[in-house]
Amino acid sequence: MILFDHVSKVYPTAQRPALDDVSLEIEKGEFIFLVGPSGSGKSTFLRLVLREERPTKGQVWVLGKELNRLSNWKIPALRRQVGTVFQDFRLLPNKTVFENVAFALEVIGKPSSHIKKVVPEVLEVVGLDGKEGRRPDELSGGEQQRVAIARAFVNRPMLLIADEPTGNLDPGTSIGIMKLLDRINKLGTTVVMSTHDSQIVDQMRRRVVELDTGHIVRDQSRGVYGYAR
Amino acid sequence: MRATFVASEVGNGLRRNLTMTLAVIITVAVSLGLFGASLLVRAQVSTMKDFWYDKVEVSLFLCSKGSDTPSCAGGQVTPAQRDQIKSDLESLRPLVQDIYYESKTEAYARFQDQFKNSPIVDNVNESELPESFRVKLADPTKYDVVASAFAGRPGIEQVNDQRQILDKFFRLLGGLQLIALLIALVMLVVTVLLIVNTMRVAAFSRRRETSIMRLVGASNFYIQLPFLLEAALAAGLGAILAIGALILMKSVLIDQVLAPSFQFTAFVGWDQVLAIAPVMLLTGVGLAGLAAFFTLRKYLRV
Numbered sequence: 421m422i423l424f425d426h427v428s429k430v431y432p433t434a435q436r437p438a439l440d441d442v443s444l445e446i447e448k449g450e451f452i453f454l455v456g457p458s459g460s461g462k463s464t465f466l467r468l469v470l471r472e473e474r475p476t477k478g479q480v481w482v483l484g485k486e487l488n489r490l491s492n493w494k495i496p497a498l499r500r501q502v503g504t505v506f507q508d509f510r511l512l513p514n515k516t517v518f519e520n521v522a523f524a525l526e527v528i529g530k531p532s533s534h535i536k537k538v539v540p541e542v543l544e545v546v547g548l549d550g551k552e553g554r555r556p557d558e559l560s561g562g563e564q565q566r567v568a569i570a571r572a573f574v575n576r577p578m579l580l581i582a583d584e585p586t587g588n589l590d591p592g593t594s595i596g597i598m599k600l601l602d603r604i605n606k607l608g609t610t611v612v613m614s615t616h617d618s619q620i621v622d623q624m625r626r627r628v629v630e631l632d633t634g635h636i637v638r639d640q641s642r643g644v645y646g647y648a649r
Numbered sequence: 650m651r652a653t654f655v656a657s658e659v660g661n662g663l664r665r666n667l668t669m670t671l672a673v674i675i676t677v678a679v680s681l682g683l684f685g686a687s688l689l690v691r692a693q694v695s696t697m698k699d700f701w702y703d704k705v706e707v708s709l710f711l712c713s714k715g716s717d718t719p720s721c722a723g724g725q726v727t728p729a730q731r732d733q734i735k736s737d738l739e740s741l742r743p744l745v746q747d748i749y750y751e752s753k754t755e756a757y758a759r760f761q762d763q764f765k766n767s768p769i770v771d772n773v774n775e776s777e778l779p780e781s782f783r784v785k786l787a788d789p790t791k792y793d794v795v796a797s798a799f800a801g802r803p804g805i806e807q808v809n810d811q812r813q814i815l816d817k818f819f820r821l822l823g824g825l826q827l828i829a830l831l832i833a834l835v836m837l838v839v840t841v842l843l844i845v846n847t848m849r850v851a852a853f854s855r856r857r858e859t860s861i862m863r864l865v866g867a868s869n870f871y872i873q874l875p876f877l878l879e880a881a882l883a884a885g886l887g888a889i890l891a892i893g894a895l896i897l898m899k900s901v902l903i904d905q906v907l908a909p910s911f912q913f914t915a916f917v918g919w920d921q922v923l924a925i926a927p928v929m930l931l932t933g934v935g936l937a938g939l940a941a942f943f944t945l946r947k948y949l950r951v
Contacts, residue, residue, distance in 0.1 A: 493869070495866075496866040496867060496869070497866065498866070499864060499865065500865070501866075504864050510861060512861065523865075526654045527861075527865060527867035530651075531651070571861075575866075
């Protein structure tokens with residue numbers, strides 16, 4: 421699903437590499453937490469998977485493709501198979517819940533008959549049925565994140581990238597979001613989630629990869645957030 | 650491809666960026682209007698050249714009694730000289746198309762007709778006017794061939810080319826056209842800069858949408874298309890305004906003001922206006938499209 425082969429990333433203005441010789445394999449169907457302090461390289465890792473950045477050294481394989489050799493015009497096809505969720509939701513404030521999810525399908529040219537069919541389905545999966553006509557500012561943070569997850573999942577991607585999806589949410593709401601991500605994972609989508617939330621990591625008992633200053637310092641299946649507890 | 654979705658994006662974009670869109674429309678209209686006007690002046694010059702060069706002649710004035718140029722030192726032209734000149738002119742065919750001899754009597758009649766309201770007629774008598782050969786050339790630009798062959802020959806007082814007088818006038822028009830063209834080019838540069846800036850603002854004000862489009866895997870083409878269409882639409886509207894101004898120039902300024910007062914010459918026809926209009930439209934839309942395309946490549950990268 422994802423394979424990092426001795427990947428280094430040095431930003432032009434940085435003094436030390438953001439990622440330093442990282443090798444990692446993520447299998448299909450896995451649920452994996454990416455933990456580590458700010459600046460440890462989590463975001464760079466995710467940006468490399470999405471091909472928003474290119475590695476300085478090494479190879480990044482996503483969904484069977486080596487991203488360095490992927491020509492620019494094929495990137496959209498890759499991103500259609502990878503859903504993304506962010507800490508700040510990134511919804512369009514002037515569109516309703518339905519329109520926000522439909523937008524993801526409209527811009528890749530899906531016919532409106534298809535949109536009318538799949539959007540209500542995915543809204544039901546994320547538990548937002550009945551709120552199709554609301555606008556983002558009428559929703560709670562947790563509900564907004566559900567809209568974002570619905571948008572990321574509406575194409576039934578093979579892979580879901582979640583960059584601190586619970587970072588803006590209170591613990592109770594976060595648990596709901598985690599249950600939703602778990603459900604999506606059980607539907608067959610590989611989930612890679614970066615987080616600072618130790619409670620969630622400890623509760624879920626999934627694979628944990630810890631990054632520190634660009635190195636992988638820990639890779640545990642069924643791990644917890646940190647050693648020191 | 651969903652046409653309705655793209656269309657609504659274009660509509661939203663134009664409405665949101667209304668002032669900039671208006672600015673683009675106006676600058677495109679002004680710059681293309683000048684551009685079209687300069688093309689029209691050029692068409693006018695070439696129309697007038699066609700019209701006048703067809704009528705201009707080279708005149709070979711022959712020596713008469715009072716002539717004081719060196720070639721007339723032998724006094725009035727002799728019949729032998731005159732016949733020699735005529736046969737030499739004949740030998741220059743086909744460059745020389747028509748040869749017409751104007752005698753003193755005919756010259757006097759024409760002089761009287763041209764200046765019939767002027768007292769000067771009374772002071773000139775027939776013998777003072779030179780006889781001449783009027784030569785029409787197949788190619789009026791080859792005047793030099795005739796001039797070098799005949800100027801300074803005994804019996805010829807002067808070789809005159811009417812084209813030279815016209816050329817001064819055409820040079821003036823040509824200069825005006827060049828100035829209009831230069832201003833138009835400067836305005837077109839301004840227009841391109843404005844479009845570049847408008848696209849930057851548009852891309853910035855919709856960065857949220859475009860970043861989501863990128864994330865969910867919309868193709869570059871799909872992301873850029875609404876912006877490109879907006880630029881092309883604004884430029885197209887500007888071009889249509891400019892073409893309207895051009896049509897107004899032709900139908901009012903030329904047909905109703907200039908043509909009735911200057912009946913002796915020809916003016917550009919609708920066919921030439923019709924040829925210029927698509928050039929303006931393509932220039933406007935093409936420039937806007939290119940400017941937008943290269944700006945977006947920078948600001949809406951994958």
